Amino acid sequence: MSSGRRQRGGDVGEQPPPGRRRGEPPGSRRKQKLLSIHQALTSDPVAVETLRGAAVSEGGLLTDEIRRRVWPKLLSVNVYNLPPKPGRAVRRNHKDYTQVQLDVSRSARRFPPGMQAEQRQVLQEQLLDLILQVLRARPELHYYQGYHDIAVTLLLVTGQRLGSALLESLSTHHLRDFMDPTMDSTKHILNYLMPLLQRESRPLHDFMLRAEVGTIFALSWLITWYGHVLANFQHVLRLYDFFLASHPLMPVYFAAVLVLHREEEVLACDCDMPSVHQLLSQIPRDLPYERLVGRALQLFQRHPHTELARQAALQGRKSIAIGSFSAFQRAASRQRPDAVLRRERQQEGADGRARVSLPTPGHSPLVKAAVWGLSATLGAAALAVTQTALEWAPEFLLQLF
Structure with a gap:
């Protein structure tokens, strides 16, 4: 199932040049990104920081085929040791x-x-x-x-x-606070939003306080990672790339950016809870997502969550997701590449567990042409990866052309 078939129509927003999808980097940078991702995935241990950088940079992970390779590494999932389908x-x-x-x-x-x-x-x-x-x-x-x-x-x-x-x-990990038996932990995560707005725009923050709008308008944003409120599936995927590669609080920072982006609209509406809530709960269809992602990253660097914790914390509550994130990152940095995991799996022998179906090595003329064309186009950088490219994922290389 291709991403194109899942595209939901009607969004206008940032228009890419002819022949390039919205948010996708131009040709040479796209090829360099693909090479960087390939090298990160085949290094031992996997260069997870490089993959995170690719996921948050312009265009995200570009295609679903790449997401199927990278998302497991971002979440420390061994694709050769998956649970069987449930009965x-x-x-x-x-x-x-x-x-x-x-x-x-x-x-x-x-x-x-x-x-x-x-x-x-x-x-x-x-x-x-x-x-x-x-x-x-x-x-x-x-x-x-x-x-x-x-x-x-x-x-x-x-x-x-x-x-x-x-x-x-x-x-x-990332969603753990939302999965407690009560909403207390979820409210704690929402409490980071207003301190961010206060630091970035005191007039906007104070207006929202007078309106008594609270933060409930952002609840569905955070607990669904915006999947419930965005009509365009490509925008959802762009944000998932971003959030999977980021700190668990990044959806809150993105929520702050969304509100700040609409500051003039907010300040122009009636200063009461129904008016402000209705405005903010309806996300526009033409948002500049790449610019907003970049601004959320800047916000995260400018206002570290550790500095917001005192204002956000209520009754001394602590976030499980935030507290476990450093250990989660360390574990992700020790992952082996898929080629090694596959060999280890094969050496274990058949043990009754079903195996994930992944691309097998291929040597078709089309794939060979892709490798030759890649080498001619990008030179030494491409030659460094062609030793493992055919074994790893022929269809990945064909995306370069």
């Missing part, structure tokens, strides 16, 4: 089955427009299984409405088995 017989016994089923049934708008009903029903069944598999494997996690919006994005890009492993990792 259908046991899922109805889960305490959250009814609520998850209701949310999944209402998720039709999150699937590609024009998709046949039968195909969508299959994906919704997979989505239901994917969510319940994670909840069953991690009983300390509590389902919340909006969780399925994150799960469906992973499903559409990576499929059910890999999507389940990615969702489990994401749920135990």
Whole structure:
């Protein structure tokens, strides 16, 4: 399923030059980014910091094929050690089955427009299984409405088995505060928003305080990583690349940037809760996403979350996601490349567990032409990666042309 088929129409925003998608870097920089990603993935250990840099820079990870390679490394998921598909017989016994089923049934708008009903029903069944598999494997996690919006994005890009492993990792780290039995931890995360606005624009901050709008308008933004509120799937993917490569609080910084971007609109509306809430809860369709991502990064550097913690903390509450992030980053930096993981998996022998289906080595004339063309175009940098390119992912190389 290609990203193009999932594109939802109607967004205007930043218009790319002819032949280039919105937010995608021009040809030479795109090729250099692809080479950098390839080198990072095949180095031992994997150069995760390079992958993070690629994910947050202009255009993000560019294609779903690259996301299927990079997202697992950003979340420390071994694609050669995925859990088997769950059995259908046991899922109805889960305490959250009814609520998850209701949310999944209402998720039709999150699937590609024009998709046949039968195909969508299959994906919704997979989505239901994917969510319940994670909840069953991690009983300390509590389902919340909006969780399925994150799960469906992973499903559409990576499929059910890999999507389940990615969702489990994401749920135990970046999303962990949202999955407590109460909303207290989620409120704590929301509390970082107003101190950010106060530091960047005191007039805007004070206006919102007088309006008593609070931060509830941003709740669905954070708990779904904006997947529930954005109509264009490419914008959702751009933000997922960004958030997966960033600190767990980055969605809050992006929320602050969204509000600051609309400061004039906010200050021009009536200073009351209904007016301001209605304005902010409706995200415009023509936002300059690349510029906003860059501004969120600057905001994160200018106002570290450690400096905001005192204002954000209520009753001394601490964030699990923030507290565990350093250990999460250290673990990610010790990952082995897929070629090594594949050999280790093969050496273990058949043990009854299903294996993930990944591209096998290919030597078609088209792939060879891609390698030759790459070498001629980029010289020594390309020659450095062609030793492993055919083994790693032929279709990746073909994206360079």
